Amino acid sequence: MAIPKEELLKRFAGGQRAALSKIITLVENHATSFPDVLDELYPRTGKAYRIGITGPPGAGKSTLVSSLVQTIRTTEKTVGVIAVDPSSPFTGGALLGDRIRMQDIGTDPGVFVRSMATRGSLGGLAEAAGDVADVMDAFGKDVVITETVGVGQCELDIAEACYTTVVVIVPESGDAVQDMKAGLMEIADILVINKSDRDGAEQIARQTRAMFELRDERNGWDPPVILTVAFKGDGIPELYGHIEKHRQFLAESGLLEKHRQSNVEATIKAIVESDLHSKTWNEATLDRLEALVGDVMVGKVTPRQASGVILKMIEGP
Amino acid sequence: MAIPKEELLKRFAGGQRAALSKIITLVENHATSFPDVLDELYPRTGKAYRIGITGPPGAGKSTLVSSLVQTIRTTEKTVGVIAVDPSSPFTGGALLGDRIRMQDIGTDPGVFVRSMATRGSLGGLAEAAGDVADVMDAFGKDVVITETVGVGQCELDIAEACYTTVVVIVPESGDAVQDMKAGLMEIADILVINKSDRDGAEQIARQTRAMFELRDERNGWDPPVILTVAFKGDGIPELYGHIEKHRQFLAESGLLEKHRQSNVEATIKAIVESDLHSKTWNEATLDRLEALVGDVMVGKVTPRQASGVILKMIEGP
Numbered sequence: 001m002a003i004p005k006e007e008l009l010k011r012f013a014g015g016q017r018a019a020l021s022k023i024i025t026l027v028e029n030h031a032t033s034f035p036d037v038l039d040e041l042y043p044r045t046g047k048a049y050r051i052g053i054t055g056p057p058g059a060g061k062s063t064l065v066s067s068l069v070q071t072i073r074t075t076e077k078t079v080g081v082i083a084v085d086p087s088s089p090f091t092g093g094a095l096l097g098d099r100i101r102m103q104d105i106g107t108d109p110g111v112f113v114r115s116m117a118t119r120g121s122l123g124g125l126a127e128a129a130g131d132v133a134d135v136m137d138a139f140g141k142d143v144v145i146t147e148t149v150g151v152g153q154c155e156l157d158i159a160e161a162c163y164t165t166v167v168v169i170v171p172e173s174g175d176a177v178q179d180m181k182a183g184l185m186e187i188a189d190i191l192v193i194n195k196s197d198r199d200g201a202e203q204i205a206r207q208t209r210a211m212f213e214l215r216d217e218r219n220g221w222d223p224p225v226i227l228t229v230a231f232k233g234d235g236i237p238e239l240y241g242h243i244e245k246h247r248q249f250l251a252e253s254g255l256l257e258k259h260r261q262s263n264v265e266a267t268i269k270a271i272v273e274s275d276l277h278s279k280t281w282n283e284a285t286l287d288r289l290e291a292l293v294g295d296v297m298v299g300k301v302t303p304r305q306a307s308g309v310i311l312k313m314i315e316g317p
Numbered sequence: 318m319a320i321p322k323e324e325l326l327k328r329f330a331g332g333q334r335a336a337l338s339k340i341i342t343l344v345e346n347h348a349t350s351f352p353d354v355l356d357e358l359y360p361r362t363g364k365a366y367r368i369g370i371t372g373p374p375g376a377g378k379s380t381l382v383s384s385l386v387q388t389i390r391t392t393e394k395t396v397g398v399i400a401v402d403p404s405s406p407f408t409g410g411a412l413l414g415d416r417i418r419m420q421d422i423g424t425d426p427g428v429f430v431r432s433m434a435t436r437g438s439l440g441g442l443a444e445a446a447g448d449v450a451d452v453m454d455a456f457g458k459d460v461v462i463t464e465t466v467g468v469g470q471c472e473l474d475i476a477e478a479c480y481t482t483v484v485v486i487v488p489e490s491g492d493a494v495q496d497m498k499a500g501l502m503e504i505a506d507i508l509v510i511n512k513s514d515r516d517g518a519e520q521i522a523r524q525t526r527a528m529f530e531l532r533d534e535r536n537g538w539d540p541p542v543i544l545t546v547a548f549k550g551d552g553i554p555e556l557y558g559h560i561e562k563h564r565q566f567l568a569e570s571g572l573l574e575k576h577r578q579s580n581v582e583a584t585i586k587a588i589v590e591s592d593l594h595s596k597t598w599n600e601a602t603l604d605r606l607e608a609l610v611g612d613v614m615v616g617k618v619t620p621r622q623a624s625g626v627i628l629k630m631i632e633g634p
Contacts (some may be wrong), residue, residue, distance in 0.1 A: 036621060038619075038621065039619045039620070039621040039622070042619040042620065042621075043619070055534040056373050056374065057373065076538065126523075131557060141599065172489050217383075221604055260614070261610055261614060264610050264613045264614060264620060265606065265607075265610045267620040268606060268609060268613070268623045268624045269598075269606070270611065270625075270626065271621055271632075272342075272624045272627045272628055273594070273595065273597070275624065275628055276593055276597065276628075276631075277590070280590070280593065288587060289495050289582065289586070290582075292585060293581050293582045293585065296581045296585070297577070297578060297581060298598065299360065302356045302359040302360070303355075303356070303359065303581060303584040303585050303588060304353060304359075304588055305356070305587045306584045307586075307589045307592065308587035308591045310585065311589055311592055311593075314532035314593075
C-alpha cells in the first residue's frame, strides 16, 4: 500500500530511514506519482558536504570509504554513502571479505548507504547520483560520499558535482600513473595511495607528487598525496584532515559558492533536457523511428534525413 | 583557404589522406559550414568491420592495437584506428617508449590513426567516435579499431557500437577481476590477458575462464581467453583469428544485421537529440538560465520551477 505523499514527507522530516529509502527509490525511478519530490525537498538541501571517491577497480575504494566513514563518525557527523561503482561491495560486485567489512558501517544509524545501478537510468547516471545526494542532503546528512569507478565522462561528471574529489590508486598502478594524467589525475583534489604496505608505495608517491608539482596549480590548491592502508585504518584520519583542509580552502576562496552555482545550473539544464527527452520519444515517434531504421538499412534514406522526419513530427504542423 | 566541398569530397573519394583527416575534423567540430558531410558519405559506409579494444589504464592496449594492426595488414586489409583513451600513446598520454612503438604503424599508408579528446564534445564522445568510425568506413578502411579506457557508460556505448569487443587486462589485475564482473567482463566478446610473461597470467586466465563458464552464454558465443605479450607480438595472430571467428559467428547468426540496425537507430536518435539540444540552448535561454541560477541560489525558486521557465520559453507563446 502506497504511503500518501504528505505522510511520507512527514516521516522523512522526522528522520525515518525507511522514508529516506523510499524517497530515494521514487527519485531514482523518476516516479510519475510524485514528480515534484525533489522540489519539495529542495529548500532543505545545501548543507551536506559532498565528497567524491574514485579510482580504478581493485584500488580498495570501498574499504577506504568504510574506514573514512568511521573516522567521520567519531566527530558525530552523519554520513550518506552513494556507491555507483560496479566493483563496490556496496553494489554487490566484490568479494565476501569486503562485504563483511562493510557491515561495520552498515549497522550504524548515523550512516546511510545506497547503491546505484551503473546503467540504464533515463536521465543519466550522473544526474541520478546528484539527485540521490540531494535527498541525503535534505534528510540532514552532514557529509555525502559518492564512490565511483573509472575515468569515464559519467565519473567525471559525478566528480565535478562533488566539492572534494579523492582519487585512490595502489602501488601496482605504477604502470598506469603516467597514463592517467589526462583522466584521474586531472580531477584529484587529494590523491591516495592505498594498500601502501605493498612494494612501490613510496616510489609511486614520489612520482605522483612530482607530477602535481609539474602541473599548474589549480586555483591555488596543491593536491596532497597520502599513503593509506584502508583495511587497518592507517592514514585515514590524515585523509580526513586534508578533506577538511580542502573544504576550508574552498569556503575561504569563494570557490565553494561557485561550485554550488554550477551544480544548480547543471541541475536546471538536466531537468530541461530530461523533460524534452520524454516529450520527444513517445509511442508515435518511436513507431516512426522503427520504420525509418528499416528505410536507412535498405538505403532509402540517410540517418540525417530520417532524423529530419522525426524532428518534423515533434515540431507539429 | 578552405577547400570547396565538392573538391574535398572528390579528394576523399580519391583516397587522399589529407581529405580524410580534414573531413574527420569537420565531423568532430560539428562544422556548420558542412553539416551534411556525414550524410553525403553515408551511402559509402557499412563495409568496415568495427572492433573495440578496451580495458584499464596500463594494460598495454595501444601496444596491442599496434601489434594487431600489423597482423591485420599482412592480409592486405586497410585499417583505421580511433584512440579515445586518455592513456593511449596515440592520444599523447603515455611514455616515450610507447610512442616510438606506435611509429611502426604510423608510417604505413594502409593505416590511419586518429586520436580524440575525452571531454567536451557537444554531441557526446560516444556519438563523435561513431561518426569518425563512419568516416573511416566511407573512406574504404576494411577494419576500424576503436581504443577506449575504463568501464564508464561512454565506453560501454562505444563498445556497443562495435561488432567485436576485446577486453584487455594484465596479470596484476587479479584483485580487480572479480570486481569487474559487472563492467568490463560483461561486454567482452574476447578477453585478452596481456603482458602474460609476468607472474600470475595462467592463474588469472583460469579464473576468468571459470567466470565465463559460470555465466549464461551470450547468444551462443563463448568468449575465449587469450594470453598475449603484445610488445613481442605473441598471441596476436591467435587474437585476430578469434576476432575473425566472432565476425563469422555474428554474420551466420544474423546478429551482425541486428547490430547494424541498433547502430542506425542510435544514430538517428542522437541526431534528433543533438538538434533539439542546439535549438534549446540559444543566447536567450542561456541568459535566462544564468538569472535563474541566481534565483535558485537565494531560494526564490527551485530548480524544477526554474526549468519550467526555460521550457515555457522554448515552447513559445
